[in-house]
Amino acid sequence: MSAHTDTIVAVATAPGRGGIGVLRLSGPQAGAIAARIAGTLPPPRQATLRHFRDVRGEVIDQGLLLYFPAPHSFTGEDVVELQGHGSPMALQLLQQACCAIGARAARPGEFSERAFLNNRIDLAQAEAIADLIDAASAQAARAAQRSLDGELSRRVQQLAESLIQLRMYVEGALDFSDEDVDWLGDQHLSAQLGAAQAQLAQLQREAAQGRRLREGLNIALTGRPNVGKSTLLNRLAGADVAIVTEIAGTTRDVLREHLNLRGLPITLIDTAGLRDSEDPVEREGIRRARLALEQAELALFIRDARETFSDEDQQLMATLPAQLPRLIVHNKIDLAGLPPQRCERQAGVELFISAVSGQGLDLLIEALHRFAGLQDGAESAFSARSRHLEALARCQHHLDQAAARLQDRQLPELAAEELRLALEALGEITGRFGSEDLLGRIFASFCIGK
Ligand code: GDP
Ligand code: ZN
Numbered sequence: 001m002s003a004h005t006d007t008i009v010a011v012a013t014a015p016g017r018g019g020i021g022v023l024r025l026s027g028p029q030a031g032a033i034a035a036r037i038a039g040t041l042p043p044p045r046q047a048t049l050r051h052f053r054d055v056r057g058e059v060i061d062q063g064l065l066l067y068f069p070a071p072h073s074f075t076g077e078d079v080v081e082l083q084g085h086g087s088p089m090a091l092q093l094l095q096q097a098c099c100a101i102g103a104r105a106a107r108p109g110e111f112s113e114r115a116f117l118n119n120r121i122d123l124a125q126a127e128a129i130a131d132l133i134d135a136a137s138a139q140a141a142r143a144a145q146r147s148l149d150g151e152l153s154r155r156v157q158q159l160a161e162s163l164i165q166l167r168m169y170v171e172g173a174l175d176f177s178d179e180d181v182d183w184l185g186d187q188h189l190s191a192q193l194g195a196a197q198a199q200l201a202q203l204q205r206e207a208a209q210g211r212r213l214r215e216g217l218n219i220a221l222t223g224r225p226n227v228g229k230s231t232l233l234n235r236l237a238g239a240d241v242a243i244v245t246e247i248a249g250t251t252r253d254v255l256r257e258h259l260n261l262r263g264l265p266i267t268l269i270d271t272a273g274l275r276d277s278e279d280p281v282e283r284e285g286i287r288r289a290r291l292a293l294e295q296a297e298l299a300l301f302i303r304d305a306r307e308t309f310s311d312e313d314q315q316l317m318a319t320l321p322a323q324l325p326r327l328i329v330h331n332k333i334d335l336a337g338l339p340p341q342r343c344e345r346q347a348g349v350e351l352f353i354s355a356v357s358g359q360g361l362d363l364l365i366e367a368l369h370r371f372a373g374l375q376d377g378a379e380s381a382f383s384a385r386s387r388h389l390e391a392l393a394r395c396q397h398h399l400d401q402a403a404a405r406l407q408d409r410q411l412p413e414l415a416a417e418e419l420r421l422a423l424e425a426l427g428e429i430t431g432r433f434g435s436e437d438l439l440g441r442i443f444a445s446f447c448i449g450k
Pocket of ligand 2: 226228229
């Protein structure tokens with residue numbers, strides 16, 4: 001149990017004007033400070049209408065006073081909420097009044113940090129709060145809510161239990177190693193190990209999906225001028241954001257559009273027509289396009305379905321980063337008289353669509369979902385972050401190492417050590433073994449009042 005001696009205060013509602021604005025206090029002095037501002041404390045968790053006053057006794061606002069005594073509060077400390085009007089000025093005056101009588105302005109994420117340090121929530125849950133607040137789609141919000149409920153933490157804990165069992169077995173076998181029984185060659189052990197590996201693989205798949213819904217997919221739109229890149233971007237965005245003209249080479253800047261394609265957040269980067277040019281403005285556009293390409297995870301290579309695959313197309317394809325996966329999109333099928341279609345060729349998946357008529361757009365969106373690893377209509381069991389996936393990958397590495405050590409039966413002590421490291425990697429997700437440094441970095445990325 002950490003015992004903070006200072007009391008923090010922050011406006012908990014979003015900046016700007018609104019119907020209601022909430023000021024939140026947490027810490028040992030929360031009750032005393034609130035009593036100075038809003039009168040004697042009401043019974044716990046009972047909303048009471050009060051005037052809120054500054055230190056000279058002048059009324060700043062009126063609203064509801066709520067008191068949550070420790071430990072049954074969000075942070076686990078004494079918490080008071082002053083729910084007044086959403087007036088930035090009144091809230092600022094209230095916060096100043098609190099600071100004048102002993103509170104300190106909270107750092108970003110400090111309420112969640114205290115909740116974590118007081119064991120009210122674990123680290124994955126604290127992150128889920130931030131993810132719920134930042135959710136860009138209904139699916140991402142639901143997934144974050146499930147993580148906040150502890151779904152990811154429970155799954156991690158289940159896997160941890162399996163690893164603890166394994167570790168106990170291996171350590172036990174080490175103690176009996178002088179006897180003539182081959183504990184480590186036991187079928188039961190290899191079966192348990194295989195089960196743990198499968199459990200981890202399943203967790204990794206689901207976490208990857210949860211991360212995808214949170215972090216989205218960066219897609220570069222490339223192709224020769226006039227093939228319909230801007231038209232497709234506009235069509236998917238449902239708004240005119242890029243200039244569409246019939247003169248080749250008009251898209252001069254890199255346009256980024258954030259879209260929600262049936263639950264999958266994507267960032268579409270419309271790159272300038274990638275062609276050699278003497279025009280300095282256009283050349284700058286091309287330079288930026290190449291930079292944007294480096295951040296992309298997938299390229300949509302757009303071409304005109306009426307034309308045969310030309311050398312120019314080949315050359316353009318060759319300019320894409322070699323490792324960048326690509327989808328070839330044959331556009332303008334309405335003009336080419338072709339049906340919408342998806343086919344798998346040697347070069348990869350190819351789609352036939354029309355950005356103008358909308359034919360084949362469903363196939364395109366489905367292909368993007370598939371590429372992103374989304375199944376079941378872009379829903380995921382819980383939200384996850386890259387940090388969690390990295391921890392799971394480390395866990396997998398150590399688990400595989402443990403399996404190899406047990407297999408060759410040379411150094412079972414090392415197998416036990418690898419299992420310990422695998423568990424430690426898992427522990428980083430819920431943060432129970434996290435370093436101070438890691439915790440600081442995570443909470444600093446939160447916004448104030450959380
Ligand atoms: P970009 O240079 O690749 O961005 O191409 P634009 O989006 O600016 O499109 C060039 C021209 O092709 C415009 O006149 C568009 O209206 C037209 N165009 C784009 N896609 C289609 C399509 O699927 N069908 C038809 N008929 N015209 C299209
Ligand atoms: Zn364009």
